[in-house]
Amino acid sequence: MVEKNGAIRTLSVDIGGSGVKVLVLDITGKPLTERARRETPQPPKPQAVIDAIVALAGTQGEFHRVSVGFPGVVRSGVTETAANLDPEWIGFDLATTLSKRLNNPVRVINDADMQGLGAIAGKGVELVITLGTGFGSALFVDGKLVPNLEMGHHEFRKGETYEEQLGRATLEKVGEKKWNRRLQKAIASLEHLFNYDYLYIGGGEAVRVHIELPSNVKIIPNITGLLGGIALWKD
Template sequence: MAQEDGNIATLAVDIGGSGVKVMVLNEDGTPRTERSRVETPQPPKPEPIIAAIATLAAGQGKFDRVSLGFPGVVQNGIIKTAVNLDPDWINFDLATVLSQKLDKPVRVANDADIQGFGAISGHGVELVVTLGTGFGSALFVNGKLVPNLELGHHEFRKGQTYEEQLGRAALDDVGKKKWNERLEKAIASLEHLFNYDRLYIGGGNTDRIAINLPPNVKIVPNVTGLLGGIALWCN
C-alpha cells in the first residue's frame, strides 16, 4: 500500500465542464499535494478525459484509492446523465474503467454531492449549489445526503431551468449584472422551497457573485470539490 506515516492516500478527482482537477488527500482528508488541473478535453468523451486523469495522477505521487466527482447522476459507479459533457458517458461504467486504468479501487459520486460533503456542518437542512458550466445541487439533512437531486434541470423562471438561467452560457449571454439579479431570485426561491438552515455556493463562477448574501448563505472554495472526496471512503 502506498502509505506515508501510516496514512492511506486518496486521489481526489473532480471532472468539470471546463477543467479536470486532482489532488492527493491524507486519510483525514487534508491535502498531501497541490491541486493539478488541465482543461477538459474537447469533445469531452470518456477516453480523453480518463487519459487526462491518468496523466494528472502520474504527477501526484503514490496513492491507494480514488474518489471522483462527476457532473451528473451516478449510480454504483455508472454514469446516468452527463448534460454538460458528451452522450457517450451515458451508462458508462466509470468506476470500473478508471480502476483498471489506475490499478486502484475507485468510487464515483455526483460532483455537487462531493462538494457538499466538504462544506456542510452535518446539522439541520443544508443545501449546496455549484455555479459552473452547469448548475449542480446537493441536499443534506443532518449530514445525510438526499441522492440524485439534480435541481439544475427543474424549472426556475420564465419557462427556463436553474441551469439555463444561471449556467456559464447564461452568464456569458446576459452579463454579470443580470446574472447576479437572477442569482438573487434563485436564492430566495430555494429558501422558500427547501427551508434550509444553510446554503453553500461553490463552483468556478462564484468569483462573479456581486450581491449581498443572506447570513445563512456561504461561498465555499473550489477545492472543496476535491476535499469532500474523502467522504466516499468513510463508510
C-alpha cells in the same frame, strides 16, 4: 493499500465541463499535494477524459484509492446523465474503467454531492449549489445525502431551468449584473422550496457573485469539490 507508516492517501478527482482537477488527500482530508488541472478534452468523451485523469494522477505521487466527482447522476459507479459532457457517458461504468487504469479502487459520486461533503456542518437541512458550466445541487439532512437531486434541470423562471438561467453560457451572454440578479431570485426561491438551515454556493463562477448574501448563505472555494473526496471512504 497503505504506506509503511499506515497513512492512506486518496486521489481526489473533480471532472467539470471546463476543467479536470486532481489532488491527493491524507486520511483526515488535508491536501498533501498541489492541485493539478487540465482543460476538459473536447469533445469530452469518456476515453479522452480518463486519459486526462491518468496523466494528472501521474503528477501526484503515491495514492491508494480514488474519489471522483462527476457532473451528472451516478449509481454504483455508473454515470447515467452527462448534460455538459458527451452522450457516450450515459451508462458508462466510470468506477470500474478508471480503477483498471489507475490500479486502485475507485468510488464515484455526483460532483456537487462531493463538494457538499467537503462543505457541510452535518446539522439540519443544508443545500449546496454549484455555479459553473452548469448548475449543480446537493441536499443534506443532518449530514446525510439525499442522492441524485439534479435540481439544475428543473424549471426556475420564464419557462427555463436553473441551469439555463444561471449556467456559464448565460452568464457570458447577459453579463454579471443581470446574472447576479437572477441568482438573488434563485436563492429566495430555494429558501422557500427547501427551508434550508444553510446554503453553500460553490463552483468556478462563485467568484463572480457580487450580491449581499443572507447570513445563512456562504460562498465556498472551488477546491472544496476535491476536499470532499475523503468522505466517500468514511465507511
